[in-house]
Amino acid sequence: MEHRAWRSISFYVRALIDAHLGRVDAARAEAEEGLSVATNAQDDWSAMMVSGALGFTELTAGHLEQAEASLSRAVGLGDRIGLAEPALWRFHANHIEAVIGLGDLDRAERLLRRFEGWGRATGRAWTLATAARCRGLLLGARGDPGGALQALEKALRHHQDLAMPFELGRTLLVMGQVQRRAKHKRAAREHLDRALEIFESLPAPPWADRARAELSRLGLRPPAPLALTATEERVAALAAAGHTNREVAQALFVSPKTVEANLARIYRKLGISSRAELGVAVARAQPPHRPS
DSSP states (O other), X not given: OHHHHHHHHHHHHHHHHHHHTTOHHHHHHXXXXXXXXXXXXXXXHHHHHHHHHHHHXXXXXXXXXXXXXHHHXXXXXXXXXXXXXGGGTOOHHHHHHHHHHTTOHHHHHHHHHHHHHHHHHHOOHHHHHHHHHHHHHHHHHTTOHHHHHHHHHHHHHHHTTOOOHXXXXXXXXXXXXXXXXXXXXXXXXXXXXXXXXHHHXXXXXXXXXXXXXHXXXXXXXXXXXXXXXXXXXXXXXXXXXTOOHXXXXXXXXXXXXXXXXXXXXXXXXXXXXXXXXXXXXXXXXSOOOOOO
């Protein structure tokens, strides 16, 4: 039985990896096989984990009904075995997101209140950040963009204590969606640009595609060929202030290689060849201040 349980855990890990990489069919097959092994072994812990992975796979694919069914199974198994720390396996936020996506907002409220209570009781950064993101999603679905943005700002503050760039990217994506719907287009582009940068650097192709789709809905003119993007402006400002590539990467929750790629584009656009020239070039590239 122990051997079968370990087999189901290997399927769980592989399914999560493939889901993040966008290999949905492979992830689904692995999770379903893992669930079969766990069920035959009567191993509720492994069944809970693999159900959560299968739910995340379907959520990534945009199949909300299938996602909710698997995630609901994971939550039920967690309750049965007495799971009291959702940050260990991290499927409750995905479940709430699926329920919101299906439009069952009253049920989402009940699930979210319990999840928020866990966050207050444990103080775990992941639970606090993702609960605040879910609160933003729920308020947005209820037609309260102001409340949604406040909740998402709170989520971003919690992300400062959470070294999980994928979760940060998801929160930035939701922030951009809410801002777009509230007609805050330039702020939306900034957050969506950051989300896209994170998803591309991980990589998490399905989520990068979501960020691109949101950006395409903004209807803003593309920047001039030599203009810095919002992400490039942040990289340039931090680098010009004397921060190393690694420090810039940590501040923006991206990889050092992503910082290097951004700097290469910045140098090309600004017509410079070294970091020593960056401060003057960045100042020169800023639009003049116009008094209101």
